[in-house]
Amino acid sequence: MRIQRIDNQPEIISEQQENPDLSGLKPLIEKYRNKKGNLIPLLQGTQEMLGYIPEEAFKMISEGTGINLSDMYGVATFYSQFRLHPVGKNIIKVCHGTACHVQNASVITDALEETLKVCDGETTEDGLFTLESVACLGCCSLAPVMMIGDETYGKLTSKSAVKVIREIRIQEKKEQAESSIKKD
């Protein structure tokens, strides 16, 4: 339901998806085993670790806890928080709550779609950004608002929203360059 996630998966991301690192799951399963109401925290923990919930993780949790795969899939697809496919490094959540809607939030999404060359719900080819629309971020008086990571940006215009993206891109490039120098 809710956010329509379109299955466009750039190659970079598909590669990651083939070999997700599931080693961190074991302690998580240990922590929640035999606790009632554990399914949602297990899924949330997995997603926090990997950014999404891969098929292998479902199987591992099911074997570790005895929860039916069908129950897990039912819950994972009911809540908008859970993703079954990998996402970009930075998730851009553009708020489309009432206050943002009244203050023309669609202009922000339009501008970002044009800049990133993706549609709502898609991930950019370089795997850096995923663009999403969300219901309400609760910062209504700063409408229109978007959230990237834990950072919230308010009183946006299409120009300022695009500027934020550009700055993150520059920062990411710098970090990439630095890490490649270190490797050399």
Place this chain on the structure above:
Amino acid sequence: METTKVIVGLGSCGIAAGGNKVYNKIKEMKELENIDFILDKTSCVGMCFREPLVEIIDETGAYLYGDIDEKKAIEIIDQHVQKLTPVKEYIVHSDLYETRDDNFFKGQVKIALRDCGFINPENLDEYEARNGYVALKNIAEKGISQEDIIQNVLDSGLRGRGGGGFPTGLKWRFALNSEADEKYVICNADEGDPGAFMDRSLLEGDPHAVIEGMIIAAFAIGATGGVIYCRAEYPLAIDRLNIALEQARKAGYLGSDILGITGFNLDIYVKEGAGAFVCGEETALMASVEGKRGMPNKRPPFPAEAGLWGKPTNINNVETFANIPWIIVNGPDAYAAYGTEKSKGTKVFALTGKIKNGGLVEVPMGITIREVIFNLGGGIQDDKRFKAVQLGGPSGGCIPEHLIDTPIDYDSVNATGAIMGSGGMVVMDETTCMVDMARFFLDFTQKESCGKCTFCRIGTKRMLEILTRICNAEGEEGDIEKLEELAYHIKDASLCGLGQTAPNPVLTTIRYFRDEYEAHIRDKKCPAKSCKKLLTYEVIPEMCTGCTVCAKNCPVDTIRGARKELHFIEQDKCTHCGVCFSKCKFDAIRVY
């Protein structure tokens, strides 16, 4: 001489507006220049329209500075803290001066928000210094009985602040009367209404008030466990709650034999929601806590009889709990002194939309909508014309201009077709299209419908299709009647509040703005000039200079005309995107 205090507002809004940068700048100055003052943080002050806010308290009084950036921060530290001369032009509120924003505070009565903006929410001492945990201590020391607490809450007239409006004391009595080995108390912090942020501000600004309210409720009904169900979209609120819970455990407000009351054992934990609006409904919320799909269940049995894990459970909203300690300390009569006959006390509203002073306000029940919007809120942005106010989010309705003097209490608001709701108040001006607004809310409820009831699942979808058609210039005669018919069926045949109230935004807009619907359907025109497909763009011959900017920018190449000659738009190819209108420097494009 007392040391000067500098307090930076760091709620989510404040941080989003750049509060952290200001905080860090002041911290850097303090350390580099070794200036003597105390730097602290607080949460939402309510004046979201002036964020980031910095308050300076010196021996002469308190001064609240608004719209502060790093540069202004340096100036006020330099001038006010060092040279003791307040920078008057940035002050937005102070007891010592009259300021331009004074009206925002006039008429407010802060009970639930009593500490928000006054304390550092991560510091238990500051909460305790403002009567914090006094209510709980009174109960322990004076041996106030469960029945007496419930009677106090009943006498205060407090009704559920999440939107239901059910008397809180009555709910507690049902839970007390249900016998069981285990009982639960749940705080509903799944604030999903788009356009509402009262609970977030409260949890970020005064988490202990909510926790204390929950502990008192737990004692009153005999609960053994507590859960705060909070939206995952509120990371700061969750952090601060967890800090506060840990402090409460260490201080002995949670644990075994709390404050020496033998047999009163309680712990509370935070449960993060996973993003489903329907989980704001009690039975769906409990299903979600149990780790299931958040789908509502039939009542009875009511949660007070068989709730979480099949045990008696009491669920209240964040704001309801925050009121409880105040009522216990000050007595029910003090609370009931505010408000109207049937709606007592105060209510917190999140004032947003096309309003000048958007923010968080707490007002006594019975105040009129006009007073809130025009006195506290300062009126409409850019002095446009007020059109309607949306109360109650997707479950509520739009109240039009001629009903603006409606007093805000449960019954008067219900009579307009809207509901009190949890406190979202979204103001709309002449440029907001009411059909588009109805479409927006239906789009939301349709996506959030859990799918259990056929009428809600399919009915909202059909209504959304009709509304989308109307906004896309494809409306047909009879659409309004079809919408009404579907709306009544959905209201009648849905199990939970989501379905029962989902058609409200459509019904109220049809009731008060039928002419707008008709203009969309019959004349294919949007009076608010908001629905793009219904707009016509035309070049005004007298104004056009033939600069070619519009033609160059038109994405579908539909503007003709040579340089320095009159341009014109080929209407059949026009996609109504509005680029020509926004690019023209000579106001030569007309929209109608």
